[in-house]
Each structure stands twice: as structure tokens, then as C-alpha cells.
Amino acid sequence: MRIRAALTATVLAATAALAGCAGDSSPLPVTPDRPQADAVTPAPAPDGTKPAPPACNPRASLRPTGSLPEPGDMPAGSYMATIQERGRLVLGTSQDTLLFSSRNPFTGEIEGFDVDMGRQIAEAIFGDPDKIQIKVIGYDKRVSSAVDGSVDIVADTMTANCERWVDVNFSSIYYEAGQKVLVSKSSKAKSIADLGGKKICSAAGSTSFDNIGKEKSKPIAVARPAFGDCLVAFQRNEVDGISTDDTILAGMAAQDPYAKVIGDKFTQEPYAIAMNKEHPEFARFVNAVLERNRANGTWKKTYEKWLGDFGQAPPPPKAQYR
Template sequence: MRIKRLALNIAMIVVVAGLGSCSQQSPPQSSPSVPSTTAPTADDSSCGDATASLRPPDALPAVGNMPAGSFMATIAARGRLVVGTSQDTLLFSSRNPFTGSIEGFDIDVARLIAQAVFGDPNKIQIVVIPNSDRIKDVQNGTVDLVAETMTINCQRRSAIDFSTVYYQAGQKILVPTTSSATSLDDLGGKTVCAVAGSTSINAIVSSPAHPKLLTEPTWGECLVAFQQNRADAISTDDTILAGLAAQDPYAKVVGPRFTDEPYGLGISQAHPEFTRFVNGVLAQARADGTLGQIADRWLSRYSTPAPLPEARYRD
């Protein structure tokens, strides 16, 4: 079997480093789910505009003075914001093999919330969770919010709440540098990897070219499958693919976007005041340029960051 040894070694560094521990970072709270070979139910428009969130207050409460009885006050009393995320989505949330810290676009966005509650962006506890457990862990209170390249859609919004969109991504494909493929339509009969429970599966299984689906628990494991020739391609959001391509000199991201993937922070429906608070933080970060600076910091080396979307509200 031909293995791209250099790229495989890089990927394995990321995976192995993810097994280490770091202060204020917790291991997964549940075992990785068994990969599924079926797609999640396709999104519909039953909820109207799925990206419309709860309107923020006219002014955010002052640091150290969260409203009594609010979920923000609960977080403040605990002394840390608990954030669910991944540890192998390079550029968005991946473990730095040299420092052991999980870092990226999503982590910096979560730190904005901690800054607004505590006046300290470092008062967060990161809990690594499988992609397929994101909704469950928000619902049962394992985490206060999920920051993990999570696409907002009606199906998910029926189970949890979302912040306003903080980044607009779109699905593409990653293929070998020697490949002439530019879309899923060019991958008929080929094996395409996606993460179990991700919306990326929908486009793969509905493609008229009928590519074969391979699911793995994480995108890092999809990359290893690609490098071991168990997968001919990977298909997901262009932002995630940019991070995978950065780890593999034999891979490239190709073609136009063929889906819209609006990212939001996942929040429990039991805490609407927290959703409004988070939206207020994001509104400030859009207005003062902080959100754009975060996007530039993590994405500009590998791609042109998409224009930041305007906030939409449903009340």
C-alpha cells in the first residue's frame, strides 16, 4: 500500500499530541461513537430562517455583575466557561503539539464570551467531545456551549439554540494533488470520507455520481484514511479542508462551494438569556473588528476569509 509518509507523520503528530493533557482542558466525556453509514436527515425550511437568533440586550451587563438568576451568573459563580469542541480541526480547534493547548478560530471566539463574563479570556475549560455528541452534550449540560465549526440548520435548531452566525463556510472536496477531480460529480465509485453526524454526509450520499461514503469519528481520522488510501477524497467545509491540506503536501482543496455552512455557537434552549448575551458579545466583536481579526489570524495564510455575515434576529 502506498502511504504518503511525510504527511502521515504530520497527521500522527497531531493525533498523538491530542492524547496529552493540559490545564483547564478535559478529555472527552464519552467514548467516540461508532461511525454511521447513513446521513443525518436533510435540512428543511420548517423553522424559516435557521440562522435568525435571539436579539441581544441593548447593553451587556458589566463584568462581575451578571444578572441574578441568569445562566451567566451561574457560569460566573463556577469560575469558568465550559466549552465543547474538537482537538483535531486545524485552524479552528486543534491541539498544539508543542504547547499541548487547544487553539484556533473557534477557541478565540469562545474566549470572547469568557472575557465578557470574567474580564479574563483564559477562564475557560475545554471539553473535547465527538462531533456526533455536540447536541447531546449541550442538552444535558456537559458544556455551556459548543464552538466546533457547527453548521446551523432547522433540524439542529429544533434541539438546541444557536448564536448568530460568526462565520460562513461552504462544502468542497479535498483530493490528491495528482487528481483531476473538481467536484463530487467527478468521484463516482470513489470513496469519500466525512465525519459521522456531520451535515457533510448529506451532499455525499445525495450526489448523482454515487460516491462511496466512509465515516470516521474525527476529521483527523479522515485525513489518515486518505493518506492510507482507504479514502480517495474528503468532503466537508472548506475551512476544515484548508486545515487538513495544511498538514498534507500531497493534498489540495478544489472546486467551488456547493453548500452553505453558517457556523454558530450551540447553546441550550433552557438558557435564552445566555443566547442573547452571547449574541451581544458577537455584535460587539463584529462592530469593533475583533471578529474579523480572529478570522484573519487563523485563515488568511491558507485561504481568503469569507466576509463576515450580518447578524439576523427573529424577535
């Protein structure tokens, strides 16, 4: 374990050094702003209940209207025109979710499936996928960053659910994931049902963290600012496992030869892009981009680029609209 911890520290230090020279405008989060304190499932209201969000179909988004405008010619008065005038699309995402949005240790650039979703939207607005500013945000800041306008879109392995729909607009679903558990290869556990009383880590503010606390086996939910921090905690024996979406865990297992992913999916996690509710025309535009990319093979090529090691690309999720 000492060797594993030393290797982890070395990799993280190298990544930080390279990131300081990166072309991204987003700085690495500084240590004082990333507390490592454990967290537990939020306490219910005094009467023992938690207010439920309005019932909805979280997969149903706003239907596109008409054909896409030509790049560089966004409709006057639209939010797309505001982005065009600014000269860049601002994408909020993470920097440590391998395959979806992680910082390349050699180039310092943030890349992955989610980042390419953002680049495709930038290309639809500008005709240039590089007219994008990547802003690193915490998992617990994904909704608030879309609400306060500090980013235009959030593409960050984010599950669309009714609670979040209250505050943001979501695109149609662009990826179907499900939650599993990562443990040590020496563990005899076969699923999360075998991990009662064990410390299981997930990112603060994620649905994955909430789901751990709902399990009948009663594992102990431990929060860290990001999943990269969970991996470090796991390698230091501070937690017994990590639980989040299967694709994220696969990326972690690829980084740690002593880890394995166990069990069947015990949740459904439909990923969608989050946007400010004040600009419904932008949500319709984003959905038109996603619709086009499903039809012309762009989605499939993106899957093969980043997730091809999981096997043949499945059909892209079908869009549902309100």
C-alpha cells in the same frame, strides 16, 4: 504512501504525548471509544420518507436585549451568573480541526478560530479569556452535549440548520463556509460530480456527511469519528477523498503536500454557536458579544490571526434576528 502513513503515525503519537501534559481539562479520546467502522447514509423511514424539521430561517437568532453587563457582574438568576459562580465557561469543541480547534503539538493546548470565539465569551463574563474549560467532544455529540448541559457552548465548525434548531438555540452566524472536496494531487477529478462510486470521507454526525449522500454523482459516504481520522484514512488509501467545509479542507491540505482541494462550494455552511434552549437569556448575551465584536474589530482580528493566509478578511456575517 508508506512514508506518508509513517509520518502521520509519528505526528499523531507526538501530539498524544504532549496532550497528556496539556493544561486542558479534556482528555484525549481513547481508541476503544473511537470505532473506525465505515458508515453509510442513514436509511429512510419504511415509507421511504424522512421527517422534515419545521421550516425556519436557520440564520435568525434571538435578539440581544440592552447593553452588555460589566464582566464579573452578571444579572442575578441568569445562566451567565451560574457560569460566573462556577468560575469557568465550558466550551465543547474538537481537537483536530486545524485553524479552528486543534491541539498545538508543541504546547498541548487546543487553539483556533472557534476556541477564540469561546474565549471572547468567557472574557465578557469574567473579564478574563482564560477562565474557560475546553471539553473535546465528537462531531456526533455536538447537539447532545449542549442539550444535556455537559458544556455551556459548542463552537465547533457547526452549521446552523432547522433540524438542529429543534433541539438547541444557535447564536447569530459568526462564519460563512461552504463544502468542497479534497483529493490526491494525482486525481483528475475537478469536483464532487466526478467522484461517483468513490469513497469520500467525512465526520460522523456532520452535515458534510449527509451532503455527500445527496450528490447526484452518488459517491460513497464513509464516516469517521473526526476529520483527523478522515485524513489518516485518506493517507492510508482507505478512501479516495474527504469532503467538508472549505476552510477545514484547507487546513488538511496544508498538512499533506500530496493533497489538493477541488471544485466550487456546493453547499452553504453558516457556522453558529450552539447552546441549551432552556437559557434564552444566554443566547441573547452571546449574540450581544458577537455584535460588539463585529463592530469593534475583534472579529476581523480573529480572522486575520487564524485565517489570514486565505487573504484579506471579509466583512463579518451580518446578524439576523427572529
